[in-house]
Amino acid sequence: MELRPVPGRLNTNSADTLTSQTSDPPLQELRPMPGRLDTDSPDTLTTPTSEHLSTDSNLNIVWWDGDNDPEHPYNWPVWRTRLNCTLVSCASFVAPLATTLFAPGVPQLMREFHSDSEELTTFVVSIYNLGMAFGPLLIAPLSEVYGRVKIYHVCNVGFVAFVIGCALAPNLQSLIALRFLSGVFGACFSANGGGSIADMVPQERRAGAMAAFTLGPLLGPIAGPIAGGFITSAKGWRWNFWLVAIVGTFLSLVMALTLKESFHPVILEAKAARLRKSTGNPLLRSKLDSGLTFKHNLRRSLVRPVKILVYSPVVTLISLYIAVTFGYLNLMFTSFTEIFENYYGFTPDQVGLAYLGLGVGSLVGVALFRLTSDRYLAKKAADANAAGDNSNVPNGGMKPEYRLTNLPIGSLLVPIGLFIYGWTTQYHIHWMVPIVATGLISCGNILTITPLQMYLIDAFHVHAASALAASIVLRSIVGAALPLAGLRMYSALGIGWGNSLLGFISLLFLPLTFVFLRYGEYLRKRFEIKTL
Template sequence: MSDTTSTVAVTHADSKHDNADRLQLERKMTQAVEEGHDADIPSSAGYVLDEEDRADHDIEKRQEAGPATSSDDENDPNIVWWDGDDDPENPYNWSATRKWLNTGCVSFQTFISPLASSIFAPGVPLVLQEFGSTSPQIATFVVSVYLIGFAAGPILLAPLSEIYGRVPVYHVCNVGFVAFSVACALAPSLNSLIAFRFLAGLFGVAPITNGGGTVADMIVQKHRGTVLAAYSVGPLLGPIIGPIGGGFLSNAKGWRWNFWLLAIISGFITVVMLFVMKESYAPVLLNRKVERLRKETGNLLLRSKLDVGLSPGDFFKRSAIRPVKMFIYSPIVSIMALYTALTYGYLYVQFTTMTEVFQNQYGFSTALVGLSFIGLGVGSFIGVVIYSGTSDRYISRKAAEADKLAEETGTEKMGMKPEYRLPLLPIGAVLIPIGLFLYGWTAEKKVHWIVPIIGTAFGGIGNS
């Protein structure tokens, strides 16, 4: 009898434990959807049907599917949401023209910002000559210090974009980038140039930090791969095209004109974005709708369905801490972050050495040395074409196969998974060391200059 009683007690305790775990998981899922990311969310969350009554398993499509809310919230008349599935204020329902204008502006600025990281690399010897320095470490640092700004900027800019919206962050950072590009062009010393380069990188990283979010705000998951591939052309080709043009410009007009050119082009797109860009972040749009309805109705109890109930300060703290926690506690995040840091570091090692290598080993002039970067550009372009041509079709096919299997086995449909984007990653991981080996070994042995350039092309494909 006592054994039976003990067994029942243990079973009851296990059941309570399972229920507690289930409730905790549901809370994580709800919080994750409200925050706009897919951590801890099964891909079936937010299951909706499109106009053809087919499953659209987009876990990020919270504007349509909505967060996991209680029945009280669903029936609460004070909860503000979109005015139906065809609400024109919902970024998913914008016209193709509006979506491409937003994406095009961000993509263009995403091209200019990485271009600034390397455009004056061929002119670094002229910089050192003007300021009387012979240090190879300074020559490398004056180029790469821009990336320290790139690393520091997202910690601040990403949370701000979730509090105030994407567009205000773009505008402020665009103005800052133009200002510090002008400051670099007028730098009176090497130390000031390094400082201005850092600040230019800090402001210039905004489109790279928030550009992917802008695309996700407007484009459904099944079409997102192609758009993201087009968007990613800028970060890939910008650092490559920069030295090509910068070599000729430095030779003709001096290294300072590289920064004047950046200020002119970025100033133009800044003005265009002021008139063209439209806010796309759903929580901010709904908060604006709430404020408008409060004024019109006088009902101060109205609140957005995506309002998590945090003050801007608390929201900023959580948004700033969340990436650190994900990096520490999520192995896939930490592995991907370290891998990206490693490959990006190798890329900029090439940027900072190719000028010296091709001038000293192969006798390239300041003007022609920029052409040595063509291999990286061609490789990056090939990689983008391959990815954009296969990713969306592959993810749709795998999702259909998974759903069919789920129907046959009577299990839950999982839909589109982020890992369906990864099949090409191992190929790129192999091509990068191959490219680095060809570049380094053949340049050291003074093999014909086309061979190390071909080696950089392999690296370009892998990096893309």
């Protein structure tokens, strides 16, 4: 049966909230589900318990068939979970790849379109990020109404179509407009990918999958100029877009054939629809169905990312921190060509290789996060249970704040890398030194952004996509604006003091690291949003 839009989440004051579990008579007895989540947030899924079963007498509620229900994404075969996670991660690489792939070809296209404006030269690259800022405001909420898969397929078609339009653009104005629209649709996987991973992977095993997903948006813009330089030299700037369109089309076809819906409310709604048809009982409904009208639910969903960003100071501060850190990377993407050509005499092909420092640093950051995050989370959970601290409360030891252990390291590596990169370049120290410094920056970037994104996912779970969308909006706006001002800053201050200024700004965020670690739980509960 065709999936209907899923109505909004239940009111937490009702008997049918997410924390009370029921069983329909034809279904087997519920048992505790794996991967329990922190119940401090009203929007998190919880484990069914015997207490829940005994207190809920509504026999028309449809829920999971016990802890081994094959429909629950946590219980999918390993190959399916890995396939879905891999496809989402690959897509999160391809869309950001389009940000910078054609950057080495910008001088060529500006000559073709008879323009010598420095502002337009930068804007034609960064306009894509503005599209990625607006896209999540629509895409993430819609995925919480219609499910992940339908939104992925629609956005894949839109992304490929507008990238092809970029390849065929007859003038600079149309290219800028098409770049913006391709960014809107390309934001889909950055906005929803983290939510998909939260759907499929239990909290205690989520770090590895999330690290791989985070790598895409960071490595995509790094790999872009490396490949783009050679493609531009061999085939011209338009082929940079054709390559993205070809890869995007292939990935879209694979996803159309293999991707499976993972959003829990959509799966349960489909199950309820099947049972209504097979039993003839029209009263059966999903436990996550509050009975809202489609119009009401859609309106609530569309304002959710803005509501989270405005009313949760923790999310606001996290989003601002991510935006500044990510903006530094975007500034490097747009300034590497000029800096390494002017200071070290690199050719366009050699400039592409200068991005390898960022790539290696990102891989090191991912490895460190993957090795430490889940282990620390499991240790804290075990310590809490051993001490009897919240041992009878679902997920008593797995607090979102435990994801932030790597944050102080990342917060220090970014400014240190900026200082070294700026002054060694200013004094023409061997080119290997500033490239290693960019590796420190990208490693710090991973160890800053990934823990903060994991925090948002663990804290908001069901609405993880909307929480991530809130952070992506600021991230993309800063990512688009900073490169426009960055080159002027370097011209006015020099590369040494310019990067030092960025380093000092980064240091201003360092105290936030310890605020999140020490007071994050208090702030999260104090400013809890009751109705999402």
